[in-house]
Structure formats: C-alpha cells, structure tokens
Amino acid sequence: MTVSLSPARGRIVGARGATGARVGRFVASNTLLIALVLLCLFFTTQSSRFLTTGNLTGITLQSAILLVIVVPMSLLLMSGDVDLSVGSVVGISAVVTGLAMTQWSVPPPIAVVLGVATGTVIGAVNGILIAFGRFSALIVTLGMLAGLRGLAEVIAPRPVYGFTPWFSTFGSGRSFGVPYLVMVAIVVVAIGAYVLGLRPAGKHIKAIGTNREAAFLSGVRVNAMSFWLFVGTGAAAGLGGVMIAARLNSAPATSAGVNLELDVLTAALLGGIAFTGGRGSIRGPVLGVLFLGVLQNGLTMMNVAPAWAVVAKGGALVGAAALDWMTRRTTSADT
Amino acid sequence: MSATALSIEGLRKSFGAKDVLRGVSLDVEIGEIRALLGANGAGKSTLIGCLSGALQPDAGSITVDGQVHTGFTPRTAFDAGIAVIYQHFSLIEPLSVADNIFLGDERVKHGTLRPREQEAVATELLQMIGAGFSPRTEVSRLTVGERQLVEIAKVLRREPKVLVLDEPTAALGEREARLLGERLLQLRDSRDIAIIYVTHLLHEVFSLADSITVLRDGAVALEERMATVHHEDVIAAISPSYQVETRRRSAVVGDDAPVLSLKGLHTSFVGPLDLDLAPGQVTALFGLMGSGRTEILETLMGMRTPSQGQMFLRGRAHRPGSPSRAIADGFALVPADRKQRGVFAQLSSADNVLLPHVQRLATPIARHRSRERNAFARVADRVRLQPADPTTLCRHFSGGNQQKLVVGRWLVDGGDVDVLLLDEPTQGIDIGARGDLYRLIRETVTETATTIVFASSDPEEVLLLADRVLVLQRGRIVVDAPADSLTEQDLLAAAHGSSTSELESEVA
Numbered sequence: 001m002t003v004s005l006s007p008a009r010g011r012i013v014g015a016r017g018a019t020g021a022r023v024g025r026f027v028a029s030n031t032l033l034i035a036l037v038l039l040c041l042f043f044t045t046q047s048s049r050f051l052t053t054g055n056l057t058g059i060t061l062q063s064a065i066l067l068v069i070v071v072p073m074s075l076l077l078m079s080g081d082v083d084l085s086v087g088s089v090v091g092i093s094a095v096v097t098g099l100a101m102t103q104w105s106v107p108p109p110i111a112v113v114l115g116v117a118t119g120t121v122i123g124a125v126n127g128i129l130i131a132f133g134r135f136s137a138l139i140v141t142l143g144m145l146a147g148l149r150g151l152a153e154v155i156a157p158r159p160v161y162g163f164t165p166w167f168s169t170f171g172s173g174r175s176f177g178v179p180y181l182v183m184v185a186i187v188v189v190a191i192g193a194y195v196l197g198l199r200p201a202g203k204h205i206k207a208i209g210t211n212r213e214a215a216f217l218s219g220v221r222v223n224a225m226s227f228w229l230f231v232g233t234g235a236a237a238g239l240g241g242v243m244i245a246a247r248l249n250s251a252p253a254t255s256a257g258v259n260l261e262l263d264v265l266t267a268a269l270l271g272g273i274a275f276t277g278g279r280g281s282i283r284g285p286v287l288g289v290l291f292l293g294v295l296q297n298g299l300t301m302m303n304v305a306p307a308w309a310v311v312a313k314g315g316a317l318v319g320a321a322a323l324d325w326m327t328r329r330t331t332s333a334d335t
Numbered sequence: 336m337s338a339t340a341l342s343i344e345g346l347r348k349s350f351g352a353k354d355v356l357r358g359v360s361l362d363v364e365i366g367e368i369r370a371l372l373g374a375n376g377a378g379k380s381t382l383i384g385c386l387s388g389a390l391q392p393d394a395g396s397i398t399v400d401g402q403v404h405t406g407f408t409p410r411t412a413f414d415a416g417i418a419v420i421y422q423h424f425s426l427i428e429p430l431s432v433a434d435n436i437f438l439g440d441e442r443v444k445h446g447t448l449r450p451r452e453q454e455a456v457a458t459e460l461l462q463m464i465g466a467g468f469s470p471r472t473e474v475s476r477l478t479v480g481e482r483q484l485v486e487i488a489k490v491l492r493r494e495p496k497v498l499v500l501d502e503p504t505a506a507l508g509e510r511e512a513r514l515l516g517e518r519l520l521q522l523r524d525s526r527d528i529a530i531i532y533v534t535h536l537l538h539e540v541f542s543l544a545d546s547i548t549v550l551r552d553g554a555v556a557l558e559e560r561m562a563t564v565h566h567e568d569v570i571a572a573i574s575p576s577y578q579v580e581t582r583r584r585s586a587v588v589g590d591d592a593p594v595l596s597l598k599g600l601h602t603s604f605v606g607p608l609d610l611d612l613a614p615g616q617v618t619a620l621f622g623l624m625g626s627g628r629t630e631i632l633e634t635l636m637g638m639r640t641p642s643q644g645q646m647f648l649r650g651r652a653h654r655p656g657s658p659s660r661a662i663a664d665g666f667a668l669v670p671a672d673r674k675q676r677g678v679f680a681q682l683s684s685a686d687n688v689l690l691p692h693v694q695r696l697a698t699p700i701a702r703h704r705s706r707e708r709n710a711f712a713r714v715a716d717r718v719r720l721q722p723a724d725p726t727t728l729c730r731h732f733s734g735g736n737q738q739k740l741v742v743g744r745w746l747v748d749g750g751d752v753d754v755l756l757l758d759e760p761t762q763g764i765d766i767g768a769r770g771d772l773y774r775l776i777r778e779t780v781t782e783t784a785t786t787i788v789f790a791s792s793d794p795e796e797v798l799l800l801a802d803r804v805l806v807l808q809r810g811r812i813v814v815d816a817p818a819d820s821l822t823e824q825d826l827l828a829a830a831h832g833s834s835t836s837e838l839e840s841e842v843a
Contacts, residue, residue, distance in 0.1 A: 198448050200441035203434050207427040214425035217389065218489075219410045219439030278429050 031323060032270060032287045036294065043298035050301055053177075060182045061247075063293035065090070065240045067185040067286060069260070070267050071192035072232040074285045077268055078196075079229055080209040080277030081137045083126060085144035086237040086264060090257025092152040093118045093241025098160030098251030101167065108167045115242040116235055122148065123234015124227075131226035145261065152253040161250035171246025181243050188236065193282040201225065209277025266313060267292055270320050291316070339398075340365045340529035341417070341497045346395035348381050355381045357553040358395070363497065363529040368519065370540040370561075371533045373550035374573055374792075379533055382550065383501055386531075387419035388412035400496045413440075418490035419499040424482055426474045426489075433457040433470035436489045460488040464518050480511035487518070498522075499531045502625075504539065516543050535623040537566055537831040549573055570827045594786045595635070595653070595754060600644035605630045605810035607644065612754075615784040617776065619797040619818070622807030622830050628790035629671060630810070632756045635788075636668045637661040648754075662691065665753035667745035669738075669760060671790070677741040678729050685711040685725035687740045692747050714743040717778075719771045735768020742772065746779065755779070757789035761796060773800055794823040808832050 027034060043050040069086050076083055097115030100106040106114065126144060129135045170180050196202040207215035208222050216222045240260075245251040269275070270291055271284030292313060299309045343361040347354070356378050363369045373379045384390035386397065388407030397404045399415045407415065426435050433453045442449040442456075457470035466484040474482060483503060490498060500519075504512035516539065523530055532544060540547060540561075547564060549557035549572040557564075557572035593611035600608040605627040612618055620628045633639045635646065637655025646653040648664060655661035658668070670676040679687055689696070689707055696706045708725065715723040718739040720732075729737060738760065745752045760776070761769045777800070780787050791797050797804055798818050806814035806829040814821070814829045 199446060200443060200448060203427075203430060203438060203441065203448075206429055207438055210427045210429055211425065214427065215438070217387065217409050217419075217421070217425055219413055278427075 032272070032284065032291065032320075036287055036291050039291065039294050039298065043294065043301065046298070047301045050298060055297065055301075057174075057177070057179065057182075059290070059293045059297045060185075061179045062297065063289050064179070064181040064185040065243050065247075066260070066263055066267060066289045066292070068188045068243065069233070069236050069240050070264050070271075070285045070289050071188050071282060072229065072236045073264050074268050074271070074273050074280055074282065075192065075196065075205055076229045076233050077273045077275055078209045078277060078280045079205045079226060080212065081130065081226060081229065082265075082275070083123075083141045083230060083233045084138065084261050085122070085126065085141040085148060086233065086240070087257040087260035087262075088145045088148035088152065089119050089122050089234060089237035090241040090244060090260055091253060091255075092122075092148045092155075093238040094245040094251040094256040095152045095156040095160060095241075095253050097242050097245050098163065099156060101163050102160055108164050111167070112170075112242050115245070116238040119238015119241060120231060120235040123231040123237070126234060127227035127230030130230060131223045149253075149258075152256075156251065156253045159250050159252040160245075163245070163249055167246055168249045171243070171249060181247060184239070184243065188239075189282060189286055196282055205229070206278055209274075209279075263292060263313075266317055269317060338365050339363070340367075340400065340527075341531075342398040343382075344396045344398070346382070346385060346397070347393045348385060348390060349393060355553050356385070356392070359550070359553070359555055361548060361555065361558075363531060365496070365527050365529050366523060367545045368523055368530045368532055368543055370544035370547045371531055371550070372535070372540065372547065372569065372573060373556075377550040377573075378553040379550055380501075381553075383419060383499055383533065386412065386417050386497075386499055413493055413495075416494075416496035417499065418493060418495035418497070419501065420483075420486045420490060420503060421501050424479075424486065426482055426485055428475040429473065431471050431473055432461070432468065432477075432485050432488075435474055435485055436460065436470070436492055438489075440493070456492065457488065460491055463491070464488060464522075465514075480507055480514075483507065483511070483515065491522075494526075495528065497529050497531065499533070501533045502535065503532070504534070504536065512539075519543065535831060537569060537828075540569070541566070566828070567824070570824055570831070573827065592649070594649060596647040596650075598645045598647070600634070600646060601642045602627075602630050602634050602639050603642060605634070606642075608812065610805075610812070612786050612788065614753075614786050615780055616802045617780050617787045617789070617800055618803045618805060619801035620788065620790040620805050620807055621792070621794065621797045621826050622790075623792060625809075626807040626830065627810035628792075628807055629758055631807075632668060632758050632788065632790055635661070635754070635756060636666055638668075665751055667750075667752045667755050669741050669745070669755075669757040671758035671762060673734070673738055673741060673762075678737050680728070680730040682729055683726050684715075684720065684729055684732065684740055687729050688714050688743045688747065691744060692750060695749065710747050714747055717746060718743040718775055733768065735764040735771070738764055738772065739768065739775075742775065746775075752785060754786045754788070757787070759791060760789055761791075761793070776800060794826040797826060798823065806830050 040051070049055055069090075073083060073086065093115045096118045097111045100111035100114045101108055122144065126137075126140055129140045130137045173180055175183075196205070204215065204220045204225050207218065207220055208225060212222055237257075241257065244256050248256070267288035268280075268285045269288070271281070271286065271288035273280035273285060295312055295316065296309055299312060300306075339362055341361070341363045343359060346356050346359045348356040359378070359382060371379060371382075381390060385392045385406070388409040388411060391406045395405075397407070399417060402415060404411070404415060407417070412419070427438060430438070433450070436457045437453045442452045454470045461468070461470060461484070464484055464487055466481065466488065468477065468481060474485065477485065503515060507515065519530060519532070520543065522528065532539070534540060544561050546560050547557065547569065548555060549569060551572065557568065559568070594614045595610075595612040597608045597610040600606055608631070620631060622628050630639060634641055637657045637660055640656070653664065655664060655666070674680070679690070685707065688711055692710065693702055693707070696703050696710060711725050712723075714720075715725070720739050720743070721736055729740060732740065742757070742760070745755055757776075761772055764772070776787060776789070779785055789800070798821065801818045804814065804816055804818050804821055804826070805812050806826060808830060809832070814825070
C-alpha cells in the first residue's frame, strides 16, 4: 500500500471540541513536519553543536543533491512510474564532467553543461523505451543502474580530480551565507512546486498516475508526459552528478551516487508520495530529504556508528508506514 | 432544426478474424435523442470506441457537422465535436471538480494555470445541470450520481455537437436516473446538440428517446422513430426468437430440504433477496450487466460481505468471509473473467485443474504424482478436454477448453463441491465447447445432486440449461419461475424493466 504522511484524509473523530479537532487535523496533515521539529529538538538536547548556523547550513548542503533529484522523481512517481537509475546517472555525469575538465580541456561551464546533458540523454533513452516502447520502467532503469555504473568505471578507471578553482568554488562557496549548491536546490524545488501546482502538467501527472486510460481519453498526451518526466529526472540526476563532483572536488566512478536512488525513494515515501501514483506534493519529499539529513547529521554528532544511522533510516520508513496506517484507520472510522 | 449532426456511413471494424462492425450506417439529427440498443457483443461498444477515438475503424466514414472523417484519436474526436461519457467513470479522484472538468484542456496564461477562471466556468456549468456542489470539491468525496454530473459538465464545456452516453444510469439509483433523464431532455431543448443514449433499459428508451437504433451482430437491425415502434419490435430486433430445442428436465422442482437459503440478504447493491435453492437443480440468474448477478455469486463465495440478512447452508448459518472458507464449506466459483480470474495461463493443464487438490492428494512428505495423473485423466475425460494432455500449457488451449479446465477444477473426485457457481460460463466460447459445457453441467447435476447456480446474459442459454430461472433487475428478483414456463421474450422484457402493460401506458 501507499505510505503517506502529508495529505489529510477526512476528519479525525473523537469527542474533542472544535479546537481539539483542528489540532488533530493539523497533526494528521503535518506529521512529517512535527517529526522533523521533534528530531531537531532531540538532537539539540544531545549536542551543543547541533543547533548552530554552521551545522544547519551543513545539513542543507548535504541534502542539496538529494533535493535536486527527489523533485522530478516525485513527479515521476506521482505519474505511476519510477526511475531506479539515478544513482548511476549521477556517477557517470560526475565522471563526464570531471573528464571534460581534466582530460578534454573543456572550459568548466561547458563541462557543467556536458554533465547535465549526459543525464538528459540517458533520461531521454529511458523515456523513449518506457513511454513509447512500452518497456517496463523497473527493467529499463534497473538495467541502466547496473550498466551505467560499469560504464562510468570503464571510462574513468581511477578517480578524476584536480579541477579548476572556479568549479570547486561552485561546490564549496557561498553567497550571503547560502551555499551555491543549496541555491541550485532551491531553484529546482521552486520549479517543481511551480510545475505541480500551477502548470497544467501538474494536473496531467496526477491524472496519469490515477488512471492512465481516463487521462488519455481526456486528451492528455500521456506518453509525451511520461517521456518528459524521465528526461527531467535524468537531467536532474545529471545536475546532481555535476554537484557531487564540485563538492568532492573529484569524480570517483566507483562511489559517486552509489545507493542514492534508495535515499531518494525513501525521502519520497516519507514525504507522502503514493508509489501507486496519483497523490503527493513537493513539500512532502523536501521535508523527507531534510528529515533524512537531520537524522544522519545528528546521529553522527552523537558518535553513533554509521551502521546504526542506516538502521535508523530504515526504521523511520517502517515507522512512517505504520503511523500512516494508524491515522488512516482513525480517520476513516467516520465514513 | 432538422440538420444532421452526425452521419455514419458503412462503418466496419474487425478484431482479428472477428467482424464486430459490418457496415453500420446511422444518421442523427440536431435536437434528437437517439437510443442505441443491442445485446452484449452486438457491436455497441466498438461503435462508441470508433466515435470516441479509442478505436480506428477499418472502413467507412463519420461526418460530424458537415466535416467528413475516416477515424479519430481522442483529441480529434473532441475537436470534431463528439463527446463520449463512458460507463466506467473516467474522473481523476485526487483532483478537484474544476480540475477534472478542464483536464487536458486547461485555461492558461503564459503557461500558468488560471484556477479562478476555471472555477468560474465550472460553477456555471454545474448550475446549468443543477449540481449543488462546489467546483473545488475533490472528486473522491462525491457520490456516484454527483460524479455523473461532473462527467456531463466536463463534456458540455467543449460545446459538443454530439453527446454519447454509454449506459449512464447503470450505476445510478432510480431517483438519480430520473433526474438525469430530465436534465438530458432539458439539454436537448436548450442547445444545438444530438444525443446518443446507449442503454439496456427499455423504459428509459420509451420515456427519453426520439428514435431508436438496434444493433445485432455488427449491423443495424432496426431503425425507427419512437412514435412508430412497439416494444415487441425492439425486443425481436435485439434477439430474434430462436427455435429452442426440446430439452430433458431433471427431476421436478423438489420438495427436498433446501441446500442453501437466503433470508433478506442485502449487499451494497443487491437486495433484499429471499431464496431457497434445492439440491440437484440448475438455477439461472438472468439479468443485464449491472443487475447484480455477479454480486450475488460473489457474496455466496465470501468475496463480499452482506450488509444485511443471512445465508444458511443446510440450515446452518453460512458466513464465509473469504473464498477459502467458502471452498471448505463446499462452494466453488467459475468466474466470468476467465483470463484474469479463472486460469493460470502459464501453468500446465494438470496444474490448472489440480491446484486446489494437490495438498489433499499428496503424501505427508511430497506430491503424489500418480494420484494426480489419475485424477487429471478422469477430469479430462469427463470434460472432454482437447487435447487431453496434462503437460500442455493452459494458454495453448482454446477458450472453450480453458473454460473446461476451470470447471473441471471443481469436478475432481473427492473435491466435494456441493454448490457450484458459474458466472457467464460460456462467454466467448465456440459452439462446440459450449455444447460440451452444457452437457457437463447437466450431467453433473443429475449424477451428483450438486446445486448449480449460473449467471448469464444469454436468454437462449438460460432456457436451455436451467431448471429454474431468476430474472434480476437492479439487484432485485423480478421473476422466479420454472424455465419451461418462460420464453426468451419474457426474459428480455423482465430484465429490461418493463412489463407489457407498463410499456403501453408509457407509449400512450
């Protein structure tokens, strides 16, 4: 079934007054936000270094790449498809960007464009096969996940590094206290929210995810929409690859973006995106990414072994599913 | 006002070797409500598919408002002025009413949605058809009748020349159905529009339509003005009387204690049902699509929970709750959708038949191959499976032989099926296999005193196979009689919801 924390479903029943009901509704529709705040409070009590501007900026910087990819991925999930290849697309795009600057002597801005273009082309291939060729999204993107990782290692057997200062500044610099990478993420999130909320495409995506046939019969260009969603996800993963190369100041083919697809999907699930399509928001997955970022950061700060951080991530997901199940039981009791 | 809105000329469509439309021609005028009738499989859905752009005709032309077309995509059909409202709702539940009304054709300025503008137009459309909810309401919160109105508002926005409604009242209650009819009459008189109204219900035809077209076997069987047509003509055109061969009845409707009793049974859609079923008897549930046939079988099988009332199996309360419990109690169901719910296409014929029995036939340690082989051989012989081979994959069998596998599943020795339920047992099956299945059902009932209940929309089949016939209409039993005392016309008239006298008063 679907895991969803953000959308309010019906009324909360109970003998509470109007205020109580309103509080109940607020809790039901903002569970993830409340969980995030509680998590921050907990870590603040555990470590004096947690609630500092430096640390919070660090969390957003850590989350920037995930944010860039989770936005189009969420739209794709809402349309009923999935792209498992993003981790490897990040890897190969990082490698292409790095090689372009170090081996092919391409000016850094062009290298950035090449990195994003790599992801875009892969997204287009996914899109053609899945939207027009009617291949299964799982099979195509799982194949891409394995194949592209291998390909990245073939074209760059050893880590690519030694980039120009312009490029590493993009990865580590900031303006008015905001890291450049975070600015990129903010722009992508804004675009995602605009598309979902204010463009016809936002309605079309939910329509396709709910009932593809009905959307088609309403005149929605369903295949074209699926295609462009894969292109967008690929492009975002390409951009993510560029960002990771800039932040690490190197492009390791064997590790850049490994397991990233799992984090992206976890954040989307936490954020109330229905994997069966149709429902979801941009706000939810963004909070999901921040939740994962805070969890990781806080546990590191408490000197918890990294393996336990992974366990916590999984636990958060299962807990969210259980919580959602309970809320839905309470809220549907009156219908 | 008698300008032609839609003119269909020699429309043909076949699927593989099957000719579904064999040269259909049809003219509908502006300001006219045309009823379109036909038995299941007569070609109505295909015709509508060609109009909506879901299907491409093989030959022929469709002229709308003077423009000649040879086929449509959904988009070009809209653009040409044809709007189709489907039997199955095509609304997107998570979106608002206004979003649904504008889906695929949103109001935008510089690429950005204009929700206010959309809501204003939606409000106007909803008012026009008398809908009392806000365009901001999420569709998932609306009732079925309200959703129907959203569907109509959605297509009216495009100011269509031709409005096609595919069984619009199938899911509506009586009151909602009548309201819909009034709104359609109002619409016909207030706009330049032609309405094609597809239905099974004769009383709707006589109270709403100006003219009628009946399709049979992919061709027009009747086309008349309503003023000059009688209901007998319509029924005869839908299904001409066949020579029903004399049949041998099993024992007279017995005084035996009933195997199965239903007392005041209700489900979401069906009821109240009060019924006693005797052993060794074949009972037919005859009715149109949506009359509740399948619901009754699924309730007996534990797939649906009755909302009221009780079922008794040999005097003891029967509350299965799940198919596995029902099977343990001696029930079995052969579902209508053979491909999706009946067969395991990728498994062998033997596995298909023996699936529920493997455990019983096995030793405590492993499957018992020779017992399985023997059990399968006996079933294959009994159902006349062709080829009678245990290893052939199910998908390589013909439709008829696949159905024999599904029925045979419940005829394995020691399987102890007391009540066998069959839903449309011969749908899409060739004549030969159909005969085999009929013979099999009759043999089973005489030899083992099994209680058999089958649902069917084929009157010929009902009269051929059943001892007792129940005709359903909108979830209620309207006829309960021995098959010998009924004719096909009786069945059709009862299922279409009009006794002769009622009809005459409506026509007059």
